[in-house]
Amino acid sequence: MPARFDAHSHLPDSYSAPNNHHRVVCGTCESDWDAILAHAASEDRVIPMLGLHPWFVSEASQAWRPRLESLLRSHRVGVGECGLDFARKDSDRSLQEAAFRAQLRLAHAIHRPVAMHVVRAWGRLLDLLREEGVPKAGAMVHAYAGSPETALALQAMGVFVSFSSDLLKPDRPKVREALLSVDASHLLLETDGTAELDRVVETAAALRGVSAEVLATQTWENGQLCFKELLV
Numbered sequence: 001m002p003a004r005f006d007a008h009s010h011l012p013d014s015y016s017a018p019n020n021h022h023r024v025v026c027g028t029c030e031s032d033w034d035a036i037l038a039h040a041a042s043e044d045r046v047i048p049m050l051g052l053h054p055w056f057v058s059e060a061s062q063a064w065r066p067r068l069e070s071l072l073r074s075h076r077v078g079v080g081e082c083g084l085d086f087a088r089k090d091s092d093r094s095l096q097e098a099a100f101r102a103q104l105r106l107a108h109a110i111h112r113p114v115a116m117h118v119v120r121a122w123g124r125l126l127d128l129l130r131e132e133g134v135p136k137a138g139a140m141v142h143a144y145a146g147s148p149e150t151a152l153a154l155q156a157m158g159v160f161v162s163f164s165s166d167l168l169k170p171d172r173p174k175v176r177e178a179l180l181s182v183d184a185s186h187l188l189l190e191t192d193g194t195a196e197l198d199r200v201v202e203t204a205a206a207l208r209g210v211s212a213e214v215l216a217t218q219t220w221e222n223g224q225l226c227f228k229e230l231l232v
Contacts, residue, residue: 080115
């Protein structure tokens, strides 16, 4: 079996990954950062990320940013999961944008890859990435659910586009359509901690008309490139 790269997952693990799988495991708030670091220290297949998810910006402590910067400087970890989520009516968009900008700037300053969560905020994401710049160490949008046009715009900026187990759902035709718009050189696949990676790979491969082995190899290579700063 070729090596597989799970571009986005969380704690706790929902499945047991084979020895040749690498997994990006993302933190979402201050309370799980230590657990992410401990898990990565005990498992060499884990690529750790620490971030403040947009759902949790309103309850973060005033010290979240300096603490995150300290952890980034003292550990080989990436930035994320961070981003924008405007789906909830009570979302504080300005607070989300401020937290996202801060984390993009940390990724630039410390030269780390960033993993982004985006829901109903695609136009604003593109605006902020143009203003702040895409981190040169690597950037990906996880669980992509935007339009093919936005996917093309992200690729042009050097952002990797990752698809989750939503591909397994026949009632998500737009996600499947977007999958076909992403060039193989910018494609990643993930479980988001909710499915077996093999199923995601097999489904994506069938939709794209290639073998699962070919797609697994391509997304493995893309994962190695996107997260190269955490793999040396």
